[in-house]
Amino acid sequence: MLELKPLWEIQVLDDQKRSLEQKLRDAQISVELRTLKREIESGRAAFNKLKEDYASFKKQIKMKEMDAAAAAEQIRELSEKLYSGAITNVKEIDSSSKKLESLKDKVKRTEDEILAIMEQREELRARLEEMSSKLNNKAENYRQKHGSFLANQQKIRQQLAQLPLARQKLMDKVDPDLWNNYMSMKKRFNDPLARVEKGTCMGCRVGITFSELRLLKHGEGMVFCSHCGRMLYWER
């Protein structure tokens, strides 16, 4: 009695191996993950650029505050001079008063400018916060997807790692002549062994003859499909 079952199972196993290896190659990093990664990177670059603007606003405010403070100090000194009676010359009093007015204007103007910059800075801060939260969400999304991608790859590798032992166990049960025959047919077919279902060779989908079926059911030797030439396997 020719036992074809182990050989059939080896063929199924080799087929699984091929498709698992294909899965590993195809998976790579999905387009979605790559797009997400690019979005995160460009988002971070834009975020950092705005952060620099935010810092420069801070510097601008500080400089204007120093200008205003210096002008305020001048105002204080000049006022003191004017009202203490230290200046008696009319012309000098006049020019000092004018100077005082212009200094007060300057302080007022600078304070307005500081307020405007502060407003811009607040707007920018809100935008930065929004960007940061979006970026964090994206990064978390990426982390999860990437994690499940890696887990899936790992699962495929584990499945692949189990195949050789299972295959060896089956090999031990395969008749050597049958194996040699099978291997030489491998040059022509990916799947030299074809199962027969409802009187049809599943390799070429053509019905087999009555005598082929009879031989198969007797199970006393190799039977080949007269249409495609594959070795036929009939599951009892």
Ligand SMILES: [Zn+2]
């Ligand atoms: Zn066939």
